[in-house]
Amino acid sequence: MNTPIDISEEAGVRYLHFGSDWVQGAMRIRKPNALELAYTREMMAGLLLRDGLADDAGRWPKKVLIIGLGAASLAKFVYHHCPQARIKVVEIAPTVIAAARQFFKLPEEDARFSIHVGCGAQYVLEKDGSYDYVLLDGFDRNARAGVLDTLPFYQALRSRLSAQGLVAVNLFGRSRGYKASIERILQAFDDRAVAFPSCDSGNVVAFAAAGEPVERPLGELRERARLLKAATGLDLGPTITRLEQSGSVPGGVLHL
Template sequence: MRIPRSPKADRHVLPDVSLSEEDGVRHLHLDSPWIQGSMRIAKPLDIELEYVQRMMAWLLFVDPDEVPQLHAMQLGLGAGALTKFCHKRLGMRTTVIELNPQVVAACMRWFRLPDNDDRLQVLVADAAQAVQDIDWHGEVDALQVDLYDHEAAGPVLDGAAFYADCHAMLADNGCMTVNLFGRHASFSRNMDNIASAFGSEHLQFFKPTREGNTVVLARKNPVAVERPLLRQRAEAIEARWKLPARLWVHALQRWQPVEAGGN
């Protein structure tokens, strides 16, 4: 199944969108077999993929009652799982930056992405330019970065300047979550570039999923949260939003950069 190309899209840059379905789950593809996002058809607001669930781990570091007053932004729409969850389940103001208009059209038609409203804004734009817009600086509480090309080999934006712009977008207590491939050659470079913007002491990460996705959390001005409070919040997250948050408490690790010249 293919979505017709938008006449405004650059034919040499933006890949075609295709869909597949298996065992009640619909997948989004970009001109390749690699899955760019998924939705369980019977539960369109649930987050199906494990790594995408982990992109919500920033919830551990905020008061659950304050979540509806926060602003979430996704760089890269995928199949819309994070966007729908933040907008519909969490009741957050939600903004999306997606380069490919075909992806937006596919999500609206096949993945239950709602129309824009007073709390949801899906913008067809270049994330590299959007993060430089000073109007966003200091405005985002949860920045979720999942920017891959059709080959899904590594992030298309991963430079130190890009992550510095992401840092500037965050509110004082904001958190960026990033999907990286832990087994890919770009992983160490990305971690070094994120650390240069946020400070290595502000980074946490999960071990790779079975598919190789490593989710990294980078907090702007982290306030220490004691483990009993983390467990309490995890229980609240599971009760309210059915995410496996108690596993996150045990699985999150501090980033330890490799010293120059070390083995």
């Protein structure tokens, strides 16, 4: 797949574009491993939902699948802050991988980190293996997700999750079909999904779970967010506040 790549810089931030004005990724040049875009920060909120980095030396996640490399922001964050994790990135466009290496400090492949060039849907359907955390952020130059936003794909994704498996899905660019996307995720995961309120960029991140249930009171989420910020610099306090204000946590407990 030949994806056109453009790079821009403004106010100390480098941006990735796929031949259009849409921002497909960003990196603050002085903080290359930080999550610059709000939606990428929210996609890491799974660290608040399972017992892992926030409170016990990184027990979860052990296996991570990232579909859609972009500017490598999620890959770099997991690589540097979850040292116990083995990470597989699936990216369909070799030009995106080359740009991430040249401009966005993509880590070298090693025993913990590897990249597969190909279609994310094909990879999930054809390759064996289970994952604790799947980060789904795959779009074309027109912000379309295609087969990555279909019921059969979400069902296949669920079948690849471990007993503590979580999926985070970036729903950016699907404003017209936003409700339909959520319905597909809910159907695939037997209603065990929640859409976090839209962040400033207009992105909506949905989380879905399989296996062991998630029950986190808001107070516990805030404390875990405090620990996560101290450990990694990632501040998810505003995300929890928006969850509470939106009514997405009935009874003050997030169930998934």
